[in-house]
């Protein structure tokens with residue numbers, strides 16, 4: 001069987017007029033960075049990359065060594081690419097500028113360099129999430145304001161999951177496509193075209209240790225799932241929680257289900273737990289492109305008007321019917 005590489009896939013997307021050469025090359029640079037991160041993740045203790053970095057990030061969270069390494073790999077790879085006007089990272093407080101004497105391009109790249117950091121030291125899947133926006137015309141030196149575009153304006157979004165295999169999952173607005181890293185060849189091979197979130201599901205994902213903080217609509221929804229066959233849903237549901245959003249969303253994209261990090265009494269002051277620009281928006285674009293839905297419980301995630309780079313939002317995403325049910329419980333519809 002003929003193997004199609006990510007490079008060939010992107011050339012086809014360009015030929016079909018879905019992306020331009022700049023966006024194609026930008027995505028190639030991101031894929032190259034992801035391969036370098038995968039090498040570091042897979043070496044683990046052998047490369048001394050496990051454990052704490054001894055620093056805090058802008059969110060006040062302790063950084064792991066791999067958070068810092070993955071961030072540096074992405075920043076350095078993309079600085080020189082010539083396709084970006086600027087970058088923003090979950091790990092960095094302000095906009096990451098392209099050095100003044102480097103070539104610049106028309107896109108903005110946002111990323112969560114290492115998602116699921118709490119899983120690094122226990123050898124459980126982690127990932128990288130990224131989002132691409134257009135730099136507003138006429139702005140050669142983008143400011144934070146230029147990044148604050150609603151998610152429906154993303155031109156591409158994706159993630160890499162560093163699991164038993166490393167996979168890159170990507171959308172450029174024409175469905176969701178997955179590639180698996182062939183480590184010997186060093187290439188991403190096209191393995192899953194047009195991923196779709198199965199409509200029918202029996203699986204949900206939520207951190208149940210927060211149950212006492214949940215709002216009534218979430219309590220009601222989860223309670224009904226847990227009643228199984230004997231409750232109003234009339235069937236049993238299974239639960240999974242990896243605590244790497246990438247891995248949890250990858251499961252939802254692969255075999256359906258619902259993933260929730262809702263607003264609760266513990267995270268209300270911050271507006272939620274997950275980051276709008278680095279986690280919620282790219283995942284929402286992917287899930288919608290795969291036929292699913294993504295909401296805060298009160299609003300479509302892709303329509304949220306961002307007010308800050310590191311803003312947090314509640315996230316409820318996955319199989320459409322399930323997400324719509326949770327939203328209806330919130331809105332009383």
Ligand SMILES: O=P(O)(O)OC[C@H]1O[C@](O)(COP(=O)(O)O)[C@@H](O)[C@@H]1O
Pocket residue numbers: 090112114115116117118207243244245246261
């Ligand atoms: O430990 P909790 O509260 O269940 O949180 C898990 C969530 O936090 C995150 O790990 C946050 O990501 P980071 O590792 O990038 O900070 C998500 O991936 C995941 O869904």
Ligand SMILES: [Mg+2]
Pocket residue numbers: 112114115116245279
């Ligand atoms: Mg994350």
Ligand SMILES: [Mg+2]
Pocket residue numbers: 067090112113114115116117
């Ligand atoms: Mg992270």
